[in-house]
Amino acid sequence: KQEVTQIPAALSVPEGENLVLNCSFTDSAIYNLQWFRQDPGKGLTSLLLIQSSQREQTSGRLNASLDKSSGRSTLYIAASQPGDSATYLCALYGNKLVFGAGTILRVKS
């Protein structure tokens, strides 16, 4: 059974700092991985999708990597802003999504 772990559970950083969110998974079979953002009381917004054949994806200040051999993915956020404050979720999927518990990020101005 696939298990997804996200570290840290919560993170508070000053504005402008670069940061890394970690996601690890137990089953390194061929999976696609998707990073989401969730604001309080809202649905999920897709940030980056990494197909099983890819190693990383970039969008603006965000960069996500996928290392299937080690069972890890990282989400790198450059030059963090207060608007980045949210819960970040990683999820692996084949026929359905398996979520991590999320990292609550707070960027202080």
Place this chain on the structure above:
Amino acid sequence: GAVVSQHPSRVICKSGTSVKIECRSLDFQATTMFWYRQFPKQSLMLMATSNEGSKATYEQGVEKDKFLINHASLTLSTLTVTSAHPEDSSFYICSARDFDRGGYTFGSGTRLTVV
């Protein structure tokens, strides 16, 4: 990108009544949709997989008769919470997979409060 519309965003109902939540894929066809429940400060819990034209597949521990799912078209799935009780109060989110563009897209969620 792919858009999933979910309505209503908030609903308050009395105990014993039923509530219907709609999930629509606006710019793609979704043969499969997913319904999640989220408790405060917790991650999403998959309740069921909705299949167009056939019965939904429920996760272990989810009552089929309590959470009725209908997926009558390629763009619409509904979740009906029957005989709602206060413990059914939660945040419900649907999602669909866009096979053409890849990845899952989520609705904006429905906050259900049963009084």
